[in-house]
Amino acid sequence: MSDKPSVQLEQALNIPASTAPPATTVRPLGRRFLPNERAWFHVILVLLCIIMIFPIIFTLLASLRPTGFGLSRDIIPEGGFFWGHYQRLLSTPRFARQILNSTINSLGGAILTTCIAAMAGYAFARLRFVGRQALFLFIVAMMLLPGITNLIPLYRIASDLRILNTYLVMILVYGTYGIPFGIWIMKGFYETIPKVLEEAAEVDGATPMQALIHVVIPMSLPGLISVFLVNFVFNWNDFLTALVLLRSTSMKTATVGLFDFQSQLEGNNSELLAAASILIMIPGIIIFLIARKAFLRGMVEGAVKG
Amino acid sequence: MKAPAKFPWQKLYPYILIAPALLFVSAVSLYPTLYTFYLSAHRFRRGTFEFVGARNFSVIWESRSFWNSIRLTGVFGAWFLVLVMVIGLLLALLFNNKLNGNSIYMTLIFVPWMISEIVAGIMWRWMFLPNIGVIQNAIGPLLTTGERDFMFLASGAGAMGVVVAATFWRALAFATLLLLAGLQTIPSELNEAASIDGATRWQSFGNITWPLLLPTTQVTVVFMSIQAVNAIGMFLSITGGGPGRSTEVLSLQMYKEALEFNNWGYAGSLAVIMFLVNAALALIYIRGLQSQNAFN
Numbered sequence: 008m009s010d011k012p013s014v015q016l017e018q019a020l021n022i023p024a025s026t027a028p029p030a031t032t033v034r035p036l037g038r039r040f041l042p043n044e045r046a047w048f049h050v051i052l053v054l055l056c057i058i059m060i061f062p063i064i065f066t067l068l069a070s071l072r073p074t075g076f077g078l079s080r081d082i083i084p085e086g087g088f089f090w091g092h093y094q095r096l097l098s099t100p101r102f103a104r105q106i107l108n109s110t111i112n113s114l115g116g117a118i119l120t121t122c123i124a125a126m127a128g129y130a131f132a133r134l135r136f137v138g139r140q141a142l143f144l145f146i147v148a149m150m151l152l153p154g155i156t157n158l159i160p161l162y163r164i165a166s167d168l169r170i171l172n173t174y175l176v177m178i179l180v181y182g183t184y185g186i187p188f189g190i191w192i193m194k195g196f197y198e199t200i201p202k203v204l205e206e207a208a209e210v211d212g213a214t215p216m217q218a219l220i221h222v223v224i225p226m227s228l229p230g231l232i233s234v235f236l237v238n239f240v241f242n243w244n245d246f247l248t249a250l251v252l253l254r255s256t257s258m259k260t261a262t263v264g265l266f267d268f269q270s271q272l273e274g275n276n277s278e279l280l281a282a283a284s285i286l287i288m289i290p291g292i293i294i295f296l297i298a299r300k301a302f303l304r305g306m307v308e309g310a311v312k313g
Numbered sequence: 314m315k316a317p318a319k320f321p322w323q324k325l326y327p328y329i330l331i332a333p334a335l336l337f338v339s340a341v342s343l344y345p346t347l348y349t350f351y352l353s354a355h356r357f358r359r360g361t362f363e364f365v366g367a368r369n370f371s372v373i374w375e376s377r378s379f380w381n382s383i384r385l386t387g388v389f390g391a392w393f394l395v396l397v398m399v400i401g402l403l404l405a406l407l408f409n410n411k412l413n414g415n416s417i418y419m420t421l422i423f424v425p426w427m428i429s430e431i432v433a434g435i436m437w438r439w440m441f442l443p444n445i446g447v448i449q450n451a452i453g454p455l456l457t458t459g460e461r462d463f464m465f466l467a468s469g470a471g472a473m474g475v476v477v478a479a480t481f482w483r484a485l486a487f488a489t490l491l492l493l494a495g496l497q498t499i500p501s502e503l504n505e506a507a508s509i510d511g512a513t514r515w516q517s518f519g520n521i522t523w524p525l526l527l528p529t530t531q532v533t534v535v536f537m538s539i540q541a542v543n544a545i546g547m548f549l550s551i552t553g554g555g556p557g558r559s560t561e562v563l564s565l566q567m568y569k570e571a572l573e574f575n576n577w578g579y580a581g582s583l584a585v586i587m588f589l590v591n592a593a594l595a596l597i598y599i600r601g602l603q604s605q606n607a608f609n
Contacts, residue, residue, distance in 0.1 A: 045410065045412060048407055048410060048412055049412065049414070051407065052407065052412070052414075052418045053418075055404070055418075055422065056418055056421040056422060059421060059422045059424070059425060059482065059485075059486075060421060060424065062425075062433075062436045062437065062440060062482070063424070063425075063428075063436070065436070065440065065447060066436050066439070069439075119337075122333075123333045123334050123337060124334070126330040126331070126333060126334070127330055127331040127333070127334035127335075129330060130326075130327040130328075130330035130331045131331070134326065134327040134330070135327075136324075136327040136328065139327070142331060142335065144599070145338075146334065146335075146338060147599065148595055148599065149338050149342045149343065151539065151591065151594070151595035151598060151599075152342060152346060152588070152591055152592070152595065155543045155545060155564055155567075155587070156346070156349060156543075156567075156584045156587045156588045156591065157341075157342060157345040157346060157349075157584075158568075159349065159352065159567065159571045159577070159580050159581060159584050160345035160346075160348035160349050160352060160581070160584070161341070161345045162571070162572070163348070163352070163577065164344070164345060164348065179337070179341060180341055182337065183337040183338060183340075183341035183342060184341075184342075186334050186337060186338055187338070190334060215323070215326060216326075240427060243429070244427070244428070244429035244430070244432075245429070246429055246430050246431040246546050246549075246550075247430075247545060247546055250549075251568075251572065262429050262431045262432070263431075265431055265432065265435065266431050266549070266550060269435055269438075269550065277439060277442075277445065280435065280439075281439075284432045284435055284436060287429065287432055288427075288428045288429065288432050291427040291428060291429070292424055292427050292428070294427075295423070295424070295427040296420070299416075299420055299423075302423075302427075303419070303423070303490060306487060306490055306491075307490060307491060307494045
């Protein structure tokens with residue numbers, strides 16, 4: 008891969024980039040086939056988007072239907088949309104508590120990840136030291152070992168330390184799982200900042216630590232924000248870690264609560280379940296839509312850094 | 314140019330910066346990984362661990378449910394990989410035409426990846442429930458051969474198909490994005506020149522695009538394999554391993570042995586096996602990245 012896949016990706020997706028080179032006017036292969044080939048491409052993509060969004064629309068419409076109309080084929084029920092399921096959920100203390108738990112765990116984990124990755128990413132991007140390559144490889148390798156094989160021992164360890172069912176254990180685990188990805192993104196980000204600025208600060212008498220805090224970190228704010236947002240959404244969506252490490256009802260997160268809810272209902276009152284699903288997916292989708300560029304670039308660099 | 318030490322602990326400075334990262338990663342990722350090896354050599358009984366050596370592994374070796382779960386993981390992974398790679402590549406080629414509105418299309422197909430596995434699983438399970446599921450109602454009758462209606466979630470192959478479809482639905486955009494990033498690095502002049510020289514589209518794909526895209530494709534395959542081997546959330550929310558044990562993949566079996574049956578040693582041994590599979594995939598992945606000079 009060349010050294011800047013993200014820039015080219017931005018072009019392909021028509022994302023206005025700060026460093027975007029002028030868009031190429033070269034048309035890709037085979038324009039001599041169908042005259043309106045591009046129209047067909049649009050048709051295919053529109054159909055695909057409809058298929059991809061269909062389950063969400065289906066769930067949304069179901070959540071706006073009164074209970075007991077599972078067999079109804081009406082898209083919009085007689086008498087208009089029914090908001091009762093949402094009202095009921097939002098006034099249920101247990102659901103509110105689970106949303107609160109999700110928020111605390113996701114925020115705590117994302118803040119921890121961002122702080123640690125901001126420091127380590129800088130060292131890997133800028134400083135030369137013995138063991139740099141090996142330590143970086145170690146951290147990348149840890150990114151590839153997914154949480155699932157670790158969960159069994161983590162449960163035992165947390166149980167021995169008596170920190171099962173706490174915010175502490177969730178923040179530690181979420182915070183750590185995000186570190187390798189965060190370091191990778193931040194390292195790439197620091198490398199785009201001109202080194203001259205820090206050197207100027209150091210000439211003016213700042214220590215490297217001061218230069219980092221007062222010059223580099225403020226300039227890296229977009230990178231830090233994207234690491235924070237991506238990790239927040241991943242923590243929010245996490246299901247498995249919370250399922251294993253949280254066993255008491257009052258500490259459960261929204262995703263685990265939803266799983267319990269599903270097993271209890273089993274087909275009954277699925278409209279209420281649909282409403283809960285919609286409420287839980289909203290934060291992730293909204294954050295993604297707002298910070299789309301940061302997400303898409305982060306995804307590529309996190310997996311195939313060029 | 315080597316600057317003289319400006320402050321006494323300059324040599325330590327890099328290590329101070331990476332110490333928290335190393336500390337957390339070692340405590341929360343590395344230590345538990347080593348602990349699985351300890352668990353795998355023990356048996357949990359009445360609240361204590363007794364050493365049993367390699368006995369867990371010999372039990373696993375002779376267990377039919379273990380080989381069943383290996384087979385199911387393979388079946389799931391194969392279907393998922395073929396689907397996600399073929400459709401992902403076609404889509405990436407489409408996106409590579411730099412259509413107007415590419416960014417909107419990509420955003421929309423990316424939305425499923427931003428949805429929790431459990432929420433996605435519930436939505437998909439729901440579309441296949443008997444009587445109320447839209448897809449069950451639409452497609453079920455077409456697949457019915459005997460007297461009784463074909464029920465996706467009541468047949469092993471059907472249930473596996475639903476999980477494959479749901480996982481594919483969630484991961485498609487990710488595979489597409491990785492492949493697209495690879496396609497973007499291929500200079501379009503190459504294909505232009507080939508088309509001027511009279512090459513057909515197939516010829517220029519086979520001789521230019523495919524060979525140049527191969528490294529990206531390999532990395533994407535390995536990345537998606539890691540996803541497939543460790544998939545569990547969708548299985549928990551859509552099938553729970555059923556009907557019977559027809560969708561009890563390795564990860565799900567490990568989860569059940571530990572948290573439902575308290576067989577910590579046995580589950581630890583399964584975790585060791587999964588760790589080895591993941592480590593092998595991770596090695597291939599890192600090799601792939603190194604060959605692309607991802608580590609400067």
